[in-house]
Amino acid sequence: MSESNKKIHYAWWVLLGVCIFVGLGKGALNNVASLFLTPITEDLGVGMGELTLYFSVSAVITMVFLPIGGKLMAKFNTRLVLIVAVILQAGAFALFGVMQSVWGWYLMAIPLAVGGVFITVIAGPVLINQWFKKKNGLALGILSAAGGAVGAIAQPVVGGLIAGQGWRTSYFIVGLAVMIIAVPIIFLIVRQSPEEMGLQPYGMEETEQGGNDKHESGExxxxxxxxxxxxxxxxxxxxxxxxxxxxxxxxxxxxxxxxxxxxxxxxxxxxxxxxxxxxxxxxxxxxxxxxxxxxxxxxxxxxxxxxxxxxxxxxxxxxxxxxxxxxxxxxxxxxxxxxxxxxxxxxxxxxxxxxxxxxxxxxxxxxxxxxxxxxxxxxxxxxxxxxxxxxxxxxxxxxxxxxxxxxxxxxxxxxxxxxxxxxx
Incomplete structure (x- = not known):
């Protein structure tokens, strides 16, 4: 075995980065949203149905933007797209804390959903598909488990924040924290493809040794x-x-x-x-x-x-x-x-x-x-x-x-x- 084969393939570092920023998008933003609903309705004097309508707005925007998001991921630099997506999703989440009317949630649901399309839906599967020729399923499983693990940690933490700091401050803290953690992770770790670093996807060497045409790997x-x-x-x-x-x-x-x-x-x-x-x-x-x-x-x-x-x-x-x-x-x-x-x-x-x-x-x-x-x-x-x-x-x-x-x-x-x- 050569010395290079003993090193950790960079695909695993990409997976680590993806687990962190996708986990934050799902577990620290989307999954904690329900914790804010009761204190908001009590404070602003609005109905639960009236407030939760912003979830439907977000779902509609997601549906409309999904095909567009896939094209943007394919056309532009992945790191740039994902950094903008994090800022949109986490920034909109933070801005919920300054809203005085339910219309603010309806409005901010738009950038929240647009950023979420990339962070919580597209990015993980696309990057794993590009970086893993072998153990693709395991990588997807790890990513899915990571989202649940981050959510399990975030729920009690955010619940404690709301109880201690109030819902407005908590929105701001959580949104900023996600941006502060996720943006450097994306910038430092995530790469669009193995070819960008002069590498092959994880497991490609074994595939080629098994007799497959090495030129098939990319397309x-x-x-x-x-x-x-x-x-x-x-x-x-x-x-x-x-x-x-x-x-x-x-x-x-x-x-x-x-x-x-x-x-x-x-x-x-x-x-x-x-x-x-x-x-x-x-x-x-x-x-x-x-x-x-x-x-x-x-x-x-x-x-x-x-x-x-x-x-x-x-x-x-x-x-x-x-x-x-x-x-x-x-x-x-x-x-x-x-x-x-x-x-x-x-x-x-x-x-x-x-x-x-x-x-x-x-x-x-x-x-x-x-x-x-x-x-x-x-x-x-x-x-x-x-x-x-x-x-x-x-x-x-x-x-x-x-x-x-x-x-x-x-x-x-x-x-x-x-x-x-x-x-x-």
Whole structure:
């Protein structure tokens, strides 16, 4: 083994940087937003529904800007784009602290969402896809787990800040802290591609030694134009929509359990198992992708989800059965950050990955607008979540069909000559 092979590949340093700034964007900005809602409504005298409408504004902006964001990531310097994105997202978050009317939240939701498109949706999968030829799934799993870990730390810290300093000061402190940490990390660590440093992606050397054409490494797959003519692309959008809709049910789990006769303490303990499922699932799914491929991992994960829903429908006897079911749903939720990017790579390669992934992610954005309130309306009209659980069961079955059909669509792309190499 040569001396160079003993060194840590720079891809792992990029992953570390990505875990930090994506974790901050998700865990220290997006995930703590709910902690501010009650003190704001009490202080400003506005309704909860009136205030939380800014989440819908953010979701709509995300949906509109996702395809644009993918093109910008492909066209401009990655570090510059991400630094601007952090300033937009964290800066808007900080400015919430000076707003006197709910219209301020509606207005600031625009830069918050535009920056978040890059930081929380596109950047991680795109950079990992560029830097990792081998252990791509593990890297995605680590990234997903890091987001959950940062969120677990940020929640009590921000809660304490709000209690001690008030919501206005807390907005300002958190937003500034994210910028102060994330901007230097992006500037010092993140590089657009291995070629920029005269390197190859992690694991490329082993691929070449295995007999593959070394010239294929940079431009495998199909163009965005070809992808959009394929059934595989639209099936992937549907998969994104359904898997995000399924994960959105987690917000209703405490209400579901209380409706079943359990107390708040029981619900809190069960939600702890949900977060455990997210953290463990992120790593396990990532490793499975590397071992058995994204197709088989996706099918396995959907079957796990079906088992979880069946347990919630028919085996709600106590903490063990309910906790296991909710923990398995946590594993499914973790798949959003791992299976989505991995399936995109497997189906369409990396030739125009950022454009394809960001556009397919419209399924995620649309689901964020539709699914969460839909579960609430089902509960309001029926008095329970039973209908919602059956709907989720159908979504899992549809996703299995989508994955199988999408890979058949990929085979058609290859047969027509749009794909430039063998399967990822």
């Amino acid at each position: 495998q797959g199909v163009t965005m134009a070809a992808a959009k003519k394929s059934s595989a692309f639209y099936l992937l959008v549907v998969f994104f929509f359904f898997v995000t809709s399924i994960a959105s049910f987690s917000m209703h789990i405490p209400t579901y359990l209380i409706n079943k006769g359990f107390d708040v303490t029981f619900a809190g303990n069960v939600m702890g198992l949900f977060m455990t499922g997210v953290l463990v699932g992120s790593l396990v799914i990532g490793m499975m992708i590397d071992k058995i491929g994204s197709r088989n991992t996706a099918l396995f994960t959907m079957v796990i989800g079906i088992l979880a829903i069946c347990m919630l429908l028919f085996l709600t006897y106590g903490f063990f059965s309910i906790g296991l079911a909710v923990g398995l749903l946590g594993v499914v939720s973790a798949s959003i950050g791992t299976l989505g990017p991995a399936l995109t790579t497997a189906l369409f390669g990396n030739k125009e990955y950022s454009q394809i992934y960001s556009t397919a992610s419209l399924g995620l954005a649309i689901s964020s607008i539709v699914a969460l309130p839909a579960y609430g309306f089902i509960y309001d009209f029926t008095g329970s979540y039973t209908t919602a659980l059956y709907a989720i069961l159908i979504m899992f079955i549809c996703n299995i069909a989508c994955v199988i059909a999408a890979f058949k669509g990929k085979n058609k792309l290859q047969q027509k000559g749009f794909w430039t190499s063998n399967e990822v």
